[in-house]
Amino acid sequence: MPIYEYRCKQCGNEFEVIQNVDDKQPPCPECDSKDIEKNLSITHTGQSSCGAPRKSPFS
Ligand SMILES: [Zn+2]
Structure with missing residues (x-):
């Protein structure tokens, strides 16, 4: 998820x-x-925000 x-x-x-x-x-x-408002960028814990969203290799 x-x-x-x-x-x-x-x-x-x-x-x-x-x-x-x-x-x-x-x-x-x-x-x-x-x-509240939703931030559209999906981040991963421990990672700082980086440009385009990309799929995690761990999923
Ligand atoms: Zn509040």
């Missing part, structure tokens, strides 16, 4: 969620707000 990055518009908290594509957006773990 892919990891999605979210950013809370309420408190600015950024968090990652592992979920299916058609799952609903989770609430912010910090303030429980549902006013």
